[in-house]
Amino acid sequence: MLINYFKIAFRNLWRNRQFTFINVGGLALGIAVFLFIIQYVAFEWNANRFNKNYNTLCRVNVLTKQGVAEYYLPPGFAQPVKQQIPAIENAVRLADRIGGGVLSYKGQSESENKTFREDNISYAEGNFLSVFSFPVLSGTPSLAEPKTLALSETISRKIFGTADAAGKTLMVSNQFGNTLYTVKAVYHLPETSDINPEVILSLHTLENAANRDGNDWADPNGTDAALTNIYLQLKKDANISNTGKAITNFLHSVNPASKDETIILQPFSQLHLAPSFDYPLQTYGSLLLVTLFSAVAVLILLIAWVNYINLSTAQALNRAREVGVRKVLGAARTQLVVQYLTETLLLTLSASAFAVLLVYIFQNLFNDFTGKQLSMHILNVGWFWAIGIILIAVGSFLSGSYVAFVLTAFNPISTIRGKLQTSLRGIALRKGLVVFQFTISIVFIIATVILYRQLKFMQSENLGMKLDELLVIQGPTVSSEDQAAKNVSFKNSLTQLPFVKKQAASNNVPGIGYNFSANGITKLNNPLKGDDKKSYSMFICDQNFFDTYGIQLLQGRGFTADEAERSWNNIHSVIVNEKAAKELGFNPKENIIGQKIKWGADFEIVGVVKDYHHLSLRETIQPTIYLSSVSYSFFTVQTETKDMQSKLGTIRKLYNSAFPGNPFEYFFANEKYNQQYVSEQKLGSVFIAAASVAILIACMGLFGLVAFSARQRIKEIGIRKVLGASVFSITQLLSKDFLKLVAVAFVIASPVAWYAMNKWLQDFAYRISISWWVFALAGIAALFIALLTVSFQAIKSAVANPVKSLQTE
């Protein structure tokens, strides 16, 4: 019996291959998107759960009187607190990322030597590895001794290949000078860990002032600089909020100045996702985003099912007569229902299989979007597999039953005679759904166009400087004595190269940033009240910088070679941009050369440069003051892009002999500058993907609705054709109503998209205005896509031989 059901079901599906294909495709698309989103949700849910101490760990937060939570805290309190409060098993301090610099390894032979820059280097308590339970692959998980470190698997492989790193020594050059460390352990960094240092240096190293290179703020016993995150592992039976109170009381007693502050312990389970939307503490993940995406996942699945119902009922109407006959012949309604459910089951199974295939095909692309290593295996955590399967199974069962019951509920006599009563409410609901789907599609189309126009605007706008052909070489991190002299001689050796057209040195470069910002800078004479509160961006460069970067000098001169080679505390001249001149209270139209400003000491303005976009167009041009100094971090060379490999080889040789022990690193100024727009580009791809999926699903919905309505009007179409209606007029008749739905969607979508994108554009200091044609374009595109979908079905009905439809009497 069961086999028979399957046989008939398969035969029916096969006979209506086209319908089956579209139905399976639409459902598969919906399920695939659903699967992708729950992968992401599962990943977020799973964050940090690998940790063996997940249930006993917490992060220390300080809540100020103003209600602001802070989790970067001075390191000095950790040990006293631990000694005082018995509920604390372990205290772990982590100075996140402050150790970034250059790693160098000297091997047995020249070829084993490795030197490279790594930014993700943290200092941590000796017990870090064991408390955070990172799996240790070799060595011992203790960094209790100073000058010991642990490496992630990735970094270990990068330096030592397959050889065991434990016991080897590495030179670390960072803001705390050059220090030789011994490798204690190599660990696997779990993907789901929010705390993810690639290199962990023993925090105890910094206890010795000799290893701090004058940076005494970083003393691990200090109680001023808030440089560490503090994690506590509590005893099993400890109460987290009581422990928090105990710590607060203790701190108030030792430091009365902290009276207004409260300690809050953040359980590790709330480190990634907050338990509620109004959670005051910072989290690594976003509950809002996860909730939003979960809602979208369920919505997409729901839409896919409704589309499926639309298509299936339309298709099943073709068989209403068959059903009527079967009923007259005595088929029980349950038998018919089982028959339809069998078909649904077959359809759903193939759609699910197809969806999984789609997920495998597009997984890499999706991972690029999310920047996460997602896969179907992630669903292995918690109940995600079960939830997914239950949702899909319940969805198929409900939608399948709906179709089955609608169809088998028809009065057999009227179905035999081809008359089908339709519920007007059902139709209104379906139309509403199509409007909804098209609204979302149109919003995404508009958003995509506006986003790309803004991106194009930012990339093509005149920046006020020229970044083409500029090769930027990163200056040395590992410093030595007479660094200034070495900088100057390297700079001069670059000038000697025949292929170098222009050359400049500076302490930072456009597209990355300024050097620092400062206030308390005023005109020397008659400053206005409040002028000293104004903030200026300060930028350090040499005499060639403006010329090499094509920045226009409006007044006065650039720096001289003599000025550019002075040390930091020996400068008397500054150059300002137009904004800074105005901000200082000068009239930028007048000659201000020779005017004096006061910033501690007096400085003379020797030049004014035209405003240019030092940073992306998201940022307003800052009032900027340029200082000359010999502390160079970047060397910029202008050269034609051809033969770049051999040119780089030449420069590398110069660099290695000038700054031994430093990695030779370079980038192109324009590429670096454009990297500022990576997030917009990424958002653009997400929009394109979202728009495509939305359009596809909307078209499925529309297709189902048109098919349904064409089937219902089949007799009318036949009569009209017999009476002389042309294919065109029938197509028009069928399409008109549906294009109206798209028009309604357009009317709803336009203000929504306008509002959202206007809001998005507010983030950009320099932005396009949203022009009306973008909406027109989106509307026409949606209409065109809808027309294609509709006319496919409409034409099919219009060219059908009317004899057939009239015969069914």
Place this chain on the structure above:
Amino acid sequence: MNNNMIKITDLEKYYRTEEVETIALNKLSIEVKEGEFVAVMGPSGCGKSTLLNILGLLDDADGGSFVFNGIEVAGYNERKRADLRKRNIGFVFQSFNLIDELTVFENVELPLIYNNVKAADRKKRVEEVLDNLKIMHRRNHYPQQLSGGQQQRVAVARAVVNSPKLILADEPTGNLDSSNGNEVMQLLTELNEKGTTIVMVTHSEHDARYSHRIIRMLDGHSVTENILI
């Protein structure tokens, strides 16, 4: 009066489905003269409707020749057939085939719309026809609000509004009681007397007697022809 309006020779029509092939018309040859009123009779499934569909240019034949008004139309494509059809042929069906969503007036108006008749002319002609067929008072009703006989009158009105040369009727009284049936037959006779050629499929010997000639079919052949007048 003696011109052939329809002359079909060795007409063939097959229906192919996945499993079987049916020969619906098998080398059928008949002639219908202009102004004639012909009845087609025969057992169910012998090909009467198929013949009418081909005569009405709704379907094309698989073989043989079909000369309509002196023109060979056997090879005509869909568009040419549709064009010829809407100008020359009216249909009356057993099940009326009115459009439920349109009023009586709108139903009758349809063929004129598809023949690009101007709105003012349309109104005049539809009213004329409705008047003639005595259903003017029902012009704003919908088909479901009418009796079977009235619905068939509307169908006849729609078939003649365009003054076709040929009316094809497939069991026009099949769904009607005898008094309504007689009325419809009366209508067709009057139309024929005004010069319209009529080919009518019927199961009823009584109705067939209204015609000039009966063509009897069996298994896709024409077997006998009874001339009544």
